[in-house]
Amino acid sequence: MTEDVALVLDFLNTVDRERGTDLLDDPVAWDGWLAERGLARGDVDPAGVRATLRAAVGDPVAGVRPVHVPVTASVVDGVPRVVAPDVVGAVLAAASRLVVLGRWDRVKVCPADDCRWAFYDRSRNHSRTWCSMQVCGNRRKARGWRERAARR
Template identity: 60%
Template sequence: MHTDACLVVAFLNTVDLERGADLLDDPEGWRRWSEDREVAPNDVAEARAARDSLRAALGDPRLTVRPLDVPLRFSLTDSGPALITPDAVTAVLAAATRLTVRGDWVRLKICPADDCLWAFYDESRNRSRTWCSMRVCGNREKARSWRARTASVHN
């Protein structure tokens, strides 16, 4: 997976609905997450607003799409323009912008399983992947559908 996609997916998955865990509820965890990516941690409210806005834009059914206005700066260097990303939110938004420019934003998806909603990057050739994992969420949904079909036949 491309570096930009890895960063965006990691940020989107700082909330884990299956486990009921949110990294942004743990100041030390959020600081480590940011430092591991060599950026400064933002204020938790700012990070949560950015994460929720991005997740909503990708189709997280729990969230409403809200405008997000975060100023981005760039620098013109010998190798061309570069976005300045001093903190986690601007680094993620710069990565999301680069994905959009390359036409890869559509590869970012939210798993439709209600008990999962994990963000993932669809690396399939035709961009048709639906589940974060066919072995886990996809298999569970197929089993539910099969049980529903067989129950309706036997009733």
């Protein structure tokens, strides 16, 4: 499961609102990302799939569209596996495994407008809101305090 979480989060975080960068816009960086994970490009637009998955985990600015990608179920060394030939299939297979394990609802997007970083909620009661309480959560709390103080 840890590998699935890492792959899904890495894919969702190929866009960085704070820095204003998108790995998918840089073919060399995207190829490096794929090579690091042993994945191949595919025929399906990864940006559209990323937006759909980000919307599914709570990103209010991401768009949703239907995505259909072929995957293969096989048994290797006595273990059933779902495999895919490319990055989009691998990410969707990993996300599907999280759904089957009841862990998909732990993948979340930080609500900070200048962040929107995807993270995995490891809290016992699934209540984590911010990607980092030390950064985004603290900024939001400080902003709220300043606004309340200014109204007084």
